[in-house]
Amino acid sequence: MSVVVMEYASFGALALVTLVSVYKMITTRLITHAALWMALSFTAVSGVFLMLQQEFVAALQLLIYTGAITTMVIFAIMLSEIREVKVVGAGASWWRRSALLALVVGLLFASFMLYLYYGARLPGAQAGTVPLTVRQIGAELFTRFTVPFELASVLLLLAMIGAIILTAKEAE
Numbered sequence: 001m002s003v004v005v006m007e008y009a010s011f012g013a014l015a016l017v018t019l020v021s022v023y024k025m026i027t028t029r030l031i032t033h034a035a036l037w038m039a040l041s042f043t044a045v046s047g048v049f050l051m052l053q054q055e056f057v058a059a060l061q062l063l064i065y066t067g068a069i070t071t072m073v074i075f076a077i078m079l080s081e082i083r084e085v086k087v088v089g090a091g092a093s094w095w096r097r098s099a100l101l102a103l104v105v106g107l108l109f110a111s112f113m114l115y116l117y118y119g120a121r122l123p124g125a126q127a128g129t130v131p132l133t134v135r136q137i138g139a140e141l142f143t144r145f146t147v148p149f150e151l152a153s154v155l156l157l158l159a160m161i162g163a164i165i166l167t168a169k170e171a172e
Contacts, residue, residue, distance in 0.1 A: 011051060018044040031077050039070040056134045079167055 018041050025037035042065040049058035141149055 007051065011048065014044045014047045014051070017041075018048075032074065035070060035073045035077060038073065039066050042066040042070065053131065056132070056137050059134065 021037045021041040025034045028034050042061060046058045046061035049061055
């Protein structure tokens with residue numbers, strides 16, 4: 001098999017895992033299972049970034065979304081004591097109508113994105129340019145962008161403290 005066929009097969013597998021996990025995330029009855037399906041979809045998207053040779057973005061996807069956001073969602077579920085998702089609607093006919101609507105909206109979105117992609121005049125890669133490595137991005141982050149990086153970490157710390165304070169007040 002050629003390399004191109006293997007790349008398409010790998011992308012197809014990652015896309016299938018992403019779509020199935022998002023579908024299961026939406027349709028599962030237990031909210032904790034929905035959070036785990038969400039983590040799987042984030043991980044598959046990280047694999048797509050790896051296929052695009054964007055190691056830094058793939059690492060961020062894994063660390064921030066799969067790690068931090070999923071952990072935050074699971075903690076929120078544990079703190080709110082929600083165990084089961086309540087299904088709103090009139091049963092199977094509601095699911096069929098919503099699935100049809102989702103399919104139509106998805107096809108419209110996909111056709112719009114294809115129209116934008118093929119209509120755009122995207123610049124080609126410059127000859128001789130090499131994409132930045134994770135090491136180069138880290139060096140820039142901790143030398144030139146140290147102050148914004150630290151300000152972002154302080155902001156996230158304050159947000160976490162605020163969330164703990166709000167949760168503690170609700171518990172009382």
